[in-house]
Amino acid sequence: MPSLLEILAAELERPRELPAQVIAHLSGTYGLDRDAIGAFLVKELPQLEDYEIDLALSPVFTPTLADQAVFADRLGADSVPATDWPGLIQQLLTRPTRAQLVTEDGQQQAVPLRAVTLERYVHRLRLDATIPGPLFELLVHFAPANDRPLLQAVARRAVWENEPRRGILMRYLTAVAGGATYHLADVRELLKLAETYQPADVAGLLAQIPHWLQVLAQEINSGGGGKPFFNERVEELHGGGRDQRRQNNSRVAAKVNERASLERLQRLLAE
Numbered sequence: 041m042p043s044l045l046e047i048l049a050a051e052l053e054r055p056r057e058l059p060a061q062v063i064a065h066l067s068g069t070y071g072l073d074r075d076a077i078g079a080f081l082v083k084e085l086p087q088l089e090d091y092e093i094d095l096a097l098s099p100v101f102t103p104t105l106a107d108q109a110v111f112a113d114r115l116g117a118d119s120v121p122a123t124d125w126p127g128l129i130q131q132l133l134t135r136p137t138r139a140q141l142v143t144e145d146g147q148q149q150a151v152p153l154r155a156v157t158l159e160r161y162v163h164r165l166r167l168d169a170t171i172p173g174p175l176f177e178l179l180v181h182f183a184p185a186n187d188r189p190l191l192q193a194v195a196r197r198a199v200w201e202n203e204p205r206r207g208i209l210m211r212y213l214t215a216v217a218g219g220a221t222y223h224l225a226d227v228r229e230l231l232k233l234a235e236t237y238q239p240a241d242v243a244g245l246l247a248q249i250p251h252w253l254q255v256l257a258q259e260i261n262s263g264g265g266g267k268p269f270f271n272e273r274v275e276e277l278h279g280g281g282r283d284q285r286r287q288n289n290s291r292v293a294a295k296v297n298e299r300a301s302l303e304r305l306q307r308l309l310a311e
Contacts, residue, residue, distance in 0.1 A: 044114065045132070047111065048132060051110060052101075053139065056100050056139065056142065058143060061099055065096060078147055081143075082149050082151060086151065086152055094157065097139075101157050102160060108165055108193040109192070110189065112189055112196055113188070113189035113192060119167065120167040121168055122168050129158045129159055136152045137152070138151060138152050169196035171192065174210070175209065175210060175213070176195070178214065179213065182217035197231060197235070205238070205240065207241055207242055208230065208241065212227070215309075223304065225297070229305060233245065246310055249305070249306045252302060253299060256295055256302070260299065263291055
């Protein structure tokens with residue numbers, strides 16, 4: 041099994057496309073043409089102050105839930121205390137660790153990562169988090185193998201450190217382990233609700249769901265994009281592929297899925 045250091049290095053050095061916000065930041069802050077960004081990353085970025093590098097690269101190296109899942113899968117019920125992190129960061133710095141940043145033209149730029157970026161990444165991976173025994177046992181016994189890393193990452197999030205609130209996740213997992221229908225999307229929705237609204241417990245969450253369902257219903261009813269075109273010429277007159285109604289329909293579909301997930305959670309948590 042690869043060591044934690046090896047996994048950290050591999051994740052940090054995998055190719056990462058620069059998001060639009062990073063390109064806009066670099067272009068606007070440093071007066072760069074978009075085709076000059078690659079050279080800037082290699083030649084100029086390493087010379088900037090730590091705060092400037094953090095501003096530029098934070099959207100690229102702030103771990104997502106999917107990033108955390110890679111390490112949750114490796115750690116299982118174990119954790120890495122914060123006192124060990126400086127040593128890991130120093131080893132990554134000494135290697136050195138080089139990011140592979142992909143610019144708009146598809147070219148990869150090898151950029152040595154400074155301590156400020158390594159610290160951001162390591163400190164936000166939730167390496168010191170733990171999963172209480174009963175919760176871990178539920179995940180091990182019911183979770184589909186492909187979903188288990190992400191579910192373990194969800195279970196390691198700070199929002200569940202509050203025991204009454206952790207009961208929300210326990211209630212959900214106990215129900216699906218007992219045969220209730222499982223959807224990974226519902227787990228994501230549950231995490232979003234818990235982190236956004238910080239309900240005290242199951243009862244607190246259930247008390248708010250009817251209002252959210254009502255709001256979503258209103259957004260769905262008011263956000264429809266009109267009827268579909270049945271004539272290609274009419275579609276062209278409305279902008280063809282640029283038709284705003286298609287974007288509206290996509291947003292409405294997302295709201296419909298969100299509402300369906302919320303209804304499933306309401307039924308399951310109320311049992």
